[in-house]
Amino acid sequence: MAEPQRLPLLEIRNLSLEFATPLGPVYALNLGGLDLYPGEVLGLVGESGSGKSLTASTVLGLLPSRRARVTSGQVLFDGRDLLRATPAELQHIRGRDISMIFQDPMAALNPVFPVGEPLLRILRLHRGLRPAEARHEALRILDEVQIPDPAAILRRYPHELSGGQRQRIMIAMAIAGGPRLLVADEPTTALDVTVQEQVIRLLQALQRAHGTAVLFITHNMGVVARLADRVAVMYGGDVVEVAPVAELFSAPRHPYSRLLLDAIPRVSARRERLPAIGGEVPDLRRRPVGCAFAPRCPLVTARCLSERPSLSAAGARQVACFHPLAAGDSRTEALA
Amino acid sequence: MWAYTLRRIALGIVVLLGLTLVTFLIARVVPSDPAARWMGPRATAEQIGAARVKLGLDKPLYVQYLRYMADMARGDLGTSIRTHQPVRKDLAAMLPATVELVVVGMVLAVLVGIPLGVLSAMFRDSPMDHLGRVVSVTSVSLPTFWLAMILQLVFFKSLGILPLADRVDSIIKLTYPLRPGTGFYLLDSLLQGNWPFFHSTLAHLMLPAVTLAAYPAGLVARMIRSSMLEVYQEDYIRLGRAFGFSESLITFRYALRNALAPALTVIALTFAYSLGSTFLVEAVFNWPGMGKYAADAVTTADYPAIMGVTIFIAALYVALNILVDIAQAVLDPRVQLS
Ligand SMILES: Nc1ncnc2c1ncn2[C@@H]1O[C@H](COP(=O)(O)OP(=O)(O)O)[C@@H](O)[C@H]1O
Ligand SMILES: [Mg+2]
Numbered sequence: 001m002a003e004p005q006r007l008p009l010l011e012i013r014n015l016s017l018e019f020a021t022p023l024g025p026v027y028a029l030n031l032g033g034l035d036l037y038p039g040e041v042l043g044l045v046g047e048s049g050s051g052k053s054l055t056a057s058t059v060l061g062l063l064p065s066r067r068a069r070v071t072s073g074q075v076l077f078d079g080r081d082l083l084r085a086t087p088a089e090l091q092h093i094r095g096r097d098i099s100m101i102f103q104d105p106m107a108a109l110n111p112v113f114p115v116g117e118p119l120l121r122i123l124r125l126h127r128g129l130r131p132a133e134a135r136h137e138a139l140r141i142l143d144e145v146q147i148p149d150p151a152a153i154l155r156r157y158p159h160e161l162s163g164g165q166r167q168r169i170m171i172a173m174a175i176a177g178g179p180r181l182l183v184a185d186e187p188t189t190a191l192d193v194t195v196q197e198q199v200i201r202l203l204q205a206l207q208r209a210h211g212t213a214v215l216f217i218t219h220n221m222g223v224v225a226r227l228a229d230r231v232a233v234m235y236g237g238d239v240v241e242v243a244p245v246a247e248l249f250s251a252p253r254h255p256y257s258r259l260l261l262d263a264i265p266r267v268s269a270r271r272e273r274l275p276a277i278g279g280e281v282p283d284l285r286r287r288p289v290g291c292a293f294a295p296r297c298p299l300v301t302a303r304c305l306s307e308r309p310s311l312s313a314a315g316a317r318q319v320a321c322f323h324p325l326a327a328g329d330s331r332t333e334a335l336a
Numbered sequence: 337m338w339a340y341t342l343r344r345i346a347l348g349i350v351v352l353l354g355l356t357l358v359t360f361l362i363a364r365v366v367p368s369d370p371a372a373r374w375m376g377p378r379a380t381a382e383q384i385g386a387a388r389v390k391l392g393l394d395k396p397l398y399v400q401y402l403r404y405m406a407d408m409a410r411g412d413l414g415t416s417i418r419t420h421q422p423v424r425k426d427l428a429a430m431l432p433a434t435v436e437l438v439v440v441g442m443v444l445a446v447l448v449g450i451p452l453g454v455l456s457a458m459f460r461d462s463p464m465d466h467l468g469r470v471v472s473v474t475s476v477s478l479p480t481f482w483l484a485m486i487l488q489l490v491f492f493k494s495l496g497i498l499p500l501a502d503r504v505d506s507i508i509k510l511t512y513p514l515r516p517g518t519g520f521y522l523l524d525s526l527l528q529g530n531w532p533f534f535h536s537t538l539a540h541l542m543l544p545a546v547t548l549a550a551y552p553a554g555l556v557a558r559m560i561r562s563s564m565l566e567v568y569q570e571d572y573i574r575l576g577r578a579f580g581f582s583e584s585l586i587t588f589r590y591a592l593r594n595a596l597a598p599a600l601t602v603i604a605l606t607f608a609y610s611l612g613s614t615f616l617v618e619a620v621f622n623w624p625g626m627g628k629y630a631a632d633a634v635t636t637a638d639y640p641a642i643m644g645v646t647i648f649i650a651a652l653y654v655a656l657n658i659l660v661d662i663a664q665a666v667l668d669p670r671v672q673l674s
Binding site for chain 2 (some may be wrong): 060066087092099102108109110113126157159173234
């Protein structure tokens with residue numbers, strides 16, 4: 001569990017990212033701030049298109065396309081700004097201090113190489129192991145991610161493995177460099193429901209064993225409730241609320257968080273997917289002036305449309321709203 | 337893999353059999369009397385009649401075809417109407433010259449085309465990329481005969497550093513004769529340690545090989561560039577970046593291999609295509625190869641020679657196709673050979 005007085009491992013400050021498109025820029029990220037402390041699991045939730053994946057790739061200094069441009073902001077890892085790091089510095093950090101689990105392991109594993117190839121490469125590159133040592137270590141890590149018969153698996157091609165095995169290989173690669181921060185972008189979404197459960201348990205066990213900080217992106221509120229220490233809710237490219245997981249579930253303060261949580265039981269109780277809520281996702285082609293959620297917010301006032309609320313601390317919680325909900329507040333119920 | 341290869345070879349033979357029939361029919365419906373050609377312009381009607389019997393031309397067409405096929409099964413491709421030599425012997429004499437030219441040309445095309453395409457993609461939109469694209473577009477669009485002439489003008493006439501035509505200098509050929517060998521001059525002179533001959537052969541190969549390589553090199557560069565750019569978008573390449581692999585490691589170790597598999601078919605087709613342009617290149621550079629032989633055979637309706645050349649080239653196409661399929665399976669483990 002994180003203690004706020006400790007120094008954050010990762011600090012995102014005023015991050016703006018836009019895409020150049022034929023129709024003009026798309027303002028995809030406009031993130032006021034987000035902190036992640038050593039050893040904590042921070043869940044990042046929000047509707048599809050809210051900018052979760054963009055945030056994840058920007059943390060690694062990887063922009064998703066040549067059209068993407070960071071227009072302002074800082075991503076401080078250990079106090080060092082990754083957005084201003086040289087390519088050589090980034091190469092050193094990626095896979096070693098920060099690593100990433102991709103959403104779809106089938107797409108993320110090179111189809112024409114055995115799955116052991118990148119794993120061994122990471123061990124040699126980031127841990128300085130010689131080939132024989134790297135192989136030995138790879139077998140140990142594959143064992144740790146509970147892959148049976150590791151020696152045989154190393155030589156297999158991605159298409160020869162099951163979805164669960166592929167994601168375990170991805171996880172093995174992600175922990176191989178001994179990272180302090182693990183970014184997991186919907187690591188179970190592409191998997192079968194039964195396999196999802198195993199992978200979540202594995203991630204939980206690994207996180208506890210290594211004390212790695214995790215930025216866990218997901219659609220699945222049930223997973224957040226189990227894995228995360230704190231939750232950050234994203235909307236329209238910004239974080240609108242951050243709270244310890246139990247507190248967010250029991251008493252959300254941002255109207256968007258509230259609508260998000262209220263909407264869960266109405267959809268499938270089993271899968272607990274984030275549902276669509278009323279109104280439309282914000283038009284990212286206009287630079288947001290006021291609160292991004294204002295057009296859909298039941299509590300909107302004139303101030304929300306003209307002024308941007310910033311994420312302000314209230315104890316262990318932070319909320320970016322001029323009219324935050326109090327515990328037991330019933331103001332959004334009419335719409336929820 | 338072996339079963340597959342054998343099946344492909346068997347299929348290739350069937351294709352070649354069909355091809356012999358078609359070529360045979362086409363060569364024989366051309367209004368020309370091979371017997372008259374065989375005897376020359378001053379032959380009498382009786383002599384021509386005798387030649388017709390000797391060549392088997394008095395028999396029905398299907399008997400002629402079956403006889404031709406029976407001979408071919410024994411490795412006999414008939415006798416050239418024009419040279420009065422066994423076609424097999426003619427081909428064996430011409431073939432090394434052509435193969436040497438094509439191999440050097442294609443190696444050149446690959447050695448230039450692949451790095452050009454890779455660097456263009458790696459440094460996309462940089463001056464390197466722009467230069468690479470201009471070079472590849474130019475080399476694809478230049479007409480072969482024009483390029484050959486320009487090269488001759490520049491390197492022979494203006495600079496005087498490369499020979500105009502032929503396979504080897506005629507004086508070198510007399511003063512440093514090559515002992516009979518494989519017929520590949522580069523190889524033979526190298527094996528025999530005949531450096532003047534080797535040097536002369538290499539110099540003579542330059543211009544025709546560059547001419548031959550220009551089109552495939554440009555096409556390969558373009559193919560590889562677009563294939564690489566597509567591969568760069570893939571998650572498995574982003575993964576390499578996310579794990580701190582350097583761009584050159586990502587490009588040369590990983591992405592190139594992904595990009596090569598789909599580009600391979602096009603590369604092979606380009607090679608097959610440029611086999612056709614050797615005819616032109618050989619004519620321009622007076623290269624004593626199959627192209628010249630075939631051109632002479634066509635203008636004299638020398639049907640056994642035409643058939644010999646056709647079957648040989650078709651066999652080469654078939655072999656190339658099989659090789660590409662196997663190479664693809666080697667490059668990409670998902671390709672099932674079945
Ligand atoms: N390659 C891209 N080109 C243009 N816009 C993009 C691209 N990737 C993402 N975006 C924009 O960024 C927004 C956030 O995307 P993303 O981070 O993938 O959302 P999430 O992961 O929360 O579903 C999208 O709604 C889209 O408008
Ligand atoms: Mg996403």
